[in-house]
Amino acid sequence: MxxxxxxxxxxxxxxxxxxxxxxxxxxxxxxxxxxxxxxxxxxxxxxxxxxxxxxxxxxxxxxxxxxxxxxxxxxxxxxxxxxxxxxxxxxxxxxxxxxxxxxxxxxxxxxxxxxxxxxxxxxxxxxxxxxxPSCLGTAAFALYNKVSDENFSSSKLLAPWVEGGRGHYAGKPILVLAGASSVGQFVIQLARLSGFSPIITTASLHNAPFLKSLGATHVIDRKLPAEQIKAEAIKLGGGLFEYVFDAVSVAETLELGYALTAPKGDLMVVLSGAELKAAHPDTDKRIHNAQALFVMPVNHDIAASLLAAVPRLFANGDLKxxxxxxxxxxxxxxxxxxxxxxxxxxxxxxxxxxxxxxx
Ligand SMILES: NC(=O)c1ccc[n+]([C@@H]2O[C@H](COP(=O)([O-])OP(=O)(O)OC[C@H]3O[C@@H](n4cnc5c(N)ncnc54)[C@H](OP(=O)(O)O)[C@@H]3O)[C@@H](O)[C@H]2O)c1
Structure with a gap:
């Protein structure tokens, strides 16, 4: 060297x-x-x-x-x-x-x-x-971090890389808005490892074969009018979703994601969810702001757990x-x-x- x-x-x-x-x-x-x-x-x-x-x-x-x-x-x-x-x-x-x-x-x-x-x-x-690092962290921490603080929270699911986590949510539907984004690609793969099914995502259709190779079961054209995306997602998922991950969190996807989240369901967003919370002050839907930084105290435990699992997850092809x-x-x-x-x-x-x- x-x-x-x-x-x-x-x-x-x-x-x-x-x-x-x-x-x-x-x-x-x-x-x-x-x-x-x-x-x-x-x-x-x-x-x-x-x-x-x-x-x-x-x-x-x-x-x-x-x-x-x-x-x-x-x-x-x-x-x-x-x-x-x-x-x-x-x-x-x-x-x-x-x-x-x-x-x-x-x-x-x-x-x-x-x-x-x-x-x-x-x-x-x-x-x-x-x-x-950053996009896997964003996806993983919003889904699986057991710790939260006043600014950041998660769905607190059982991570697929810990004992008993693999396939733990078998048969539960999940909706991933913006599956082709860098964050979205990791959300789809983690959802697959967690057993979620169907995994329904929105993207430009030229990305559909690639996203299916990562684990998406259905890809809805993200350029369709919101009402059509909504109807299609509900049909494929069999109703509103307990878990929705908005991996781009622009104005249009935030409202769409919120509308598609079931009462008491979990909506994970990658930018501040403050405006969404302000627009729906009495909601019983749980809106979680992702935070990717390993150095943030709220992420220390899950970062240690994820980083220790990274060599195995990428060596055996669980994650790409x-x-x-x-x-x-x-x-x-x-x-x-x-x-x-x-x-x-x-x-x-x-x-x-x-x-x-x-x-
Ligand atoms: N909170 C955190 O700690 C944290 C960490 C990392 C990133 N972020 C934020 O997360 C967001 C995503 O980051 P990224 O790096 O993953 O972005 P990215 O890869 O640059 O995202 C681009 C993709 O977003 C998709 N997209 C854009 N608008 C869409 C829409 N309306 N519906 C569905 N898909 C849409 C496009 O999909 P198609 O090509 O299929 O059209 C495109 O491929 C950014 O705002 C970023 O700042 C937050």
């Missing part, structure tokens, strides 16, 4: 609402409980452009965004015992809204607490592995990563990729860049 340099390239967000540019920063040294990952691949998420466009969460600039990384561990802190140099891992970028800081993966070397990385098998490429589309130019490819995400021009694939390819 080559020596670790002292300087590296990173994609910097220069200021709130500011420009992105590739610059040079120091390579961090891992703290006692951290590891340094050489970022062979990092994936783009809608949150990257939203933080820049809406001025969300971050107050200290320049900063590095990016919420997903994969690569080999190249250094470990003195207290780290269960991860070693050379391990192939996934890691998650994060932000701290209280401190206004971001800790992102759009750089060549990423320093992260060892407890929040997971090893990935050789059969998964780094491009594929980079698609996993998203299909990566690798953008050219390394870190220079990210700005164009974010524009495509913003314009809703990405369908059924995950945009990925390889920082070592940065010119």
């Amino acid at each position: 080559s020596a670790i340099p002292t300087q590296q390239k990173a994609l910097l967000l220069e200021s709130k609402h500011g420009k992105f540019s590739v610059g040079t920063i120091e390579v961090p040294k891992p703290g006692p409980d951290s590891v340094l990952v050489k970022v062979e691949a990092t994936a783009l998420n809608p949150l990257d452009w939203k933080i820049q466009a809406y001025g969300l969460f971050v107050e200290h600039f320049p900063t590095v965004l990016g919420f997903d990384a994969a690569g080999p561990v190249v250094a470990v802190g003195e207290n780290v015992t269960d991860v070693a140099v050379g391990d192939r891992v996934i890691a998650q970028g994060w932000f701290n809204p209280v401190e206004g800081t971001a800790h992102g993966t759009f750089q060549e070397y990423y320093d992260t607490p060892a407890r929040f990385v997971a090893k990935v098998p050789e059969t998964i490429s780094y491009d594929e592995a980079a698609t996993i 990563p998203n299909r990566p589309e690798v953008l050219p130019g390394g870190l220079n490819g990210i700005v164009g990729g974010m524009e495509r995400l913003k314009k809703d021009q990405v369908s059924g694939v995950k945009l990925v860049v390889r920082p070592p390819e940065t010119a």
Whole structure:
């Protein structure tokens, strides 16, 4: 393995609402409980452009965004015992809204607490592995986290990777709005492992064969009028749904998902459900806001459990990563990729860049 340099390239967000540019920063040294990952691949998420466009969460600039990384561990802190140099891992970028800081993966070397990385098998490429952390976390935590706080909750289901969890919900219908989104693809697969059936999803129909390969039993054309989607879903599911996961949570899907959730049922959303709750103050439907970040205390236990299961789940094919589309130019490819995400021009694939390819 080559020596670790002292300087590296990173994609910097220069200021709130500011420009992105590739610059040079120091390579961090891992703290006692951290590891340094050489970022062979990092994936783009809608949150990257939203933080820049809406001025969300971050107050200290320049900063590095990016919420997903994969690569080999190249250094470990003195207290780290269960991860070693050379391990192939996934890691998650994060932000701290209280401190206004971001800790992102759009750089060549990423320093992260060892407890929040997971090893990935050789059969998964780094491009594929980079698609996993944040979107698998979003899906899994909203379905299975047993812990909640004032901001985040879940359906508190039994996870399929723990004892007795596999197939536990056999025969129960679930509705997944936006199954082709990166989050939706993981929801469908987890629902399959949990035994849900039928698994009914909405997507553009060109994604139907792919979503069926992941476990969807029925794909409804998401471009149909809402009333038609509603009627079709009720017919296929045999009534309103005890479990609905809205994996995109735009205005149209939020109301649709709410209408299709049975009384006392669970509706999981990936953005704030505050407006939906305000519009239906007396509802007996449980609306859960997902929260993907492993570092959030509410997610610590489930993150540990999920990350420990990741090597097995991906080695035996229980879960498949998203299909990566690798953008050219390394870190220079990210700005164009974010524009495509913003314009809703990405369908059924995950945009990925390889920082070592940065010119
Ligand atoms: N709360 C959290 O912690 C957390 C974490 C991660 C992501 N998120 C949020 O979750 C959302 C999804 O993220 P992502 O990365 O999964 O997005 P993504 O992969 O970029 O989503 C794109 C997909 O959404 C589908 N879609 C768009 N509008 C739809 C509609 N009205 N009905 C059905 N499908 C629709 C499209 O499907 P077709 O191509 O089939 O048309 C497209 O493939 C974003 O808003 C993101 O910010 C939240």
